[in-house]
Structure formats: C-alpha cells, structure tokens
Amino acid sequence: MHDLRWLRDDPGAFDRALARRGLPPAAASILAVDSERRALETTLQERQAERNRLSREIGEAKRTGADASALLARVAELKDEVKAGEERLRELQARLESLLASHPNRLADDVPDGPDASANRVVRVVGTPRRFAFEPKPHEVLGARLGMSLERAAKLSGARFVVLSGQLARLERALAAFMLDLQTKEHGYREVSVPLLVRDEALFGTGQLPKFAEDLFRVSSGHWLIPTAEVPLTNLVAGEILAEADLPLRFTACTPCFRSEAGAAGKDTKGMLRQHQFWKVELVSVTTPETSAAEHERMTKCAEECLKRLELPYRVVLLCSGDTGFASAKTYDLEVWLPGQGVYREISSCSNCTDFQARRMQARYRPAAGGSPRFVHTLNGSGLAVGRTLIAVLENFQEEDGSVRLPGALVPYMDGVDRLEPED
C-alpha cells in the first residue's frame, strides 16, 4: 500500500521506484482515478452540505409547526443525486485502493539494482568452512541413517514432506528451544503463541494477498495456513494506535510454516531443503519510522547470533532490487554454508517493510511529541528456519563414519547428548 500524497507530490519518483523492480509506470493511471475521485468528492460534498442544511431546516419547521412541503420537495431532488454520487465515490475509492495495494514497496536507496539473485551483494562472510579430510555427504544421505525418512513422509503426505524420528526429532525440538531462548532471554523479544490459521485480512495486511494466493494452502473453512509467523505476529498490531513509548515492540514465535510453492517444482527435490511444511522461529519488530533502519541491522544481528553460537559458517547478502520481496524495502538474507551441497543457502531473511504493511493493516502510533498518529514501520526476520538449520548442523558437523558431533550450544538442549550416531 502506498502513500497517495507522496504519489501525487512526485509521480516520477513512484514510477522510478517501479522501474527498479522491473515494472511499467503506473502513476499516471492511478492519478487519473485519484483526480476523478477528488472532483467527484468536491461536488458531492456540496450536495451533502445542502441536504444537511435543508434537513435541519425541516426539523426546525416541524418543531415550530411551519409548512415544510417546499423544503421537502427541494431535498427530494437532491436525494437521488447524492445517492448516486456516494455510490460512484465508493467505486472510485475501492479502485484506487486496489491500485495502491497492487504495487510493491519502494526500495531503500542503498538497495543495489539488478534483475535477479546474481546481482545480490555479499555484505560480510562470517566463519570459515571446515576443511574435510573426506568427501562431505549431503544431509539426505546422512539423515537416512539418523532418523530421517522422506519415503515414509511421501506415504503420508506426498512429495516435499519429511518424517524425523528419534534423535533427529529431538534435535529439531532442541534447535527451536535454543533459538527461542536466545531471542527471548538475550535479545528482548517477547515469545508469542499464535494461530496457524488466519483470515484473508491478515494475509492482506502483510502483503501475501491478493497477489500471492497460489503460494498458500487454504482449508475448507476459508482460513489460510500461515506461510510464516510474520503474518500473525505483524498483524498483532493491525488496526491499533500504539503509544510511542511502547515502541519498539519485538515479538518472536516458533511455528510450522506452510507453503504450496507451486512455482518451485523441480527445484531442490532431494532431501528436506524445500518443504511444504517446516518449523521456523520468526522475529517481528514494530518501530517508529526514524528507528526502523537501525532496528533492521539489530534484527539481522539477532538472527546471525544463532549461527555464530551454532558455529555455522555463513554470509550476509543484501538482496538486489529484482530479488527483494513485494512488501520489503530492504532485505538481508543469511546464507549458511552447506558442505554437502558445496553452496551457501538461505536460512534467514530479514526485511524492513517500512510503512508498507502498516498502511495495509492500519497500524499506527501516537507520537510522544504530539500530533496526528503516524504509521509504524514493521520488520520481520527468521531467527532461524529450523529445518534448514538442522540440515546445516548435519552437513557441517558430520564425521566420516556418518555420525554427527553437535555444537556445544545445543548440548544442554539435548540432555547432554553431544553426538548423533547412525542407527543402522
């Protein structure tokens, strides 16, 4: 959702922002609807004022017992005109809102331009990939001997699901608990347990609807399964006017995430890298406009801390214009090193959505200095994707015999177990 006033003041900037995303200009067509709306509103308003005045006079006449028939006749003429005008105004308003809602967020100035992921910029590389004395195996090979079954998952649910059992099920839970503890105890995030089924409005608020319905699962009641806890966590402030003193709000939740990913067919078909269902610890911040950029850096650091403590090598990537998501103004991806694949893979995505989502969900705050409510800024990041973290642990800490040594940070969460052993 965009600020109409900004668009009016500088339509060229709006179109340039679209161009950075590889989209055709749209300012002129939006402004055409806007000026039609404003012209109509001005004339309609005169009729409404007239009607209100006459109605007051009728009330006065009735009270004093005077003859009101002349007034009634005049107001009767206005009635249809006002009604038609109101109807037309509603249509224009709806069209305008849907136009404003269908364009992606404006990118931050420091986002590099580029058509796709190839133009993303590596910001920093942290940790050194381990030197293996043997050929490191991919996680699906390691997992097969540790309690991971894609075959059994297929029996239950089809492709792109996984069954983890025994020590791997336990490891998944340990990772989630470790991440939640880190974010709540050390980084000040408030843990929230949220619904996994949400209504249309929530998904509109964060920007998944109406454009990306095909990426989502929908159930027979009409609810949608959340694709990320960003949706319920961010919508927590929908429709509210917060006090500036309450900001920033920082929320975290560990939830399953459900993605139909229709467009991903054929990619990452091996193992559990790309699933219809996976656990993720999500971070969401709600801030003032002045502090969101700093909060974005902070949030990214909070997510990175997980990787550091798990001793996993990673790099931070600033997404380019063509790779940045619909609602985001600026996104850092955290990519973890996967020796089994020999690549860095996304394990977290931290986005500053500025006021884009706040406008869609009418989330505002009252400035401490006084004045009208302003839209908050919203940010979200993974802290981290649990399934992919599990993959990263298996691949980075594997031994030649198929066992996996566990990073020290996880041992307390595993009841002292510091090694996964093949079960065969």
Place this chain on the structure above:
RNA sequence: GGAGGGAUGGCCGAGCGGUCUAAGGCGCACGCCUGGAGAGCGUGUUGGGGGCAACUCCUCGCGGGUUCGAAUCCCGCUCCCUCCGCCA
C-alpha cells in the same frame, strides 16, 4: 452447531429518529498554583478526506437499506460475552 445479549473516541461509559458540533469519567498535553512534587483549578484532546481559502464532508464494529434527516429503525456480515450441544 443452537438460543440469547452486546460492539460508541487512547481507555471506561451515557445516548434508543433532528438540539450528537457524542454527556460524564479516566488517561494524556499545556497553563495556573507550589521551594519542588502531588492534590486542586483552568484549557485542550476521535480519526480520515475534500477545498487556494472561507469552509465542508465522512467517521459510533463492517456493508447495505428505510427516512427530508440514522449512533439511534430494518437486513446481511464479522467479532465478543452468556447458556446449551459437541469436543482435546
């Protein structure tokens, strides 16, 4: 799922066809008072639009309707509460 009751400004709450430009209270802001703070007193305080402006329109959960005129009456929807049913 069934039957009732409800939704009013940042919060609580009155209001049941025109005087609502929404009582009253709380909170908040500013001022007076005070050595300072508190109490007290006074003033202000829903939000969103249009218009160069004067000014004006919309906004009482959301959407329709009735009426010259709707917070108030009618219909639909959403959510909350109570009871019943079902249920981990």
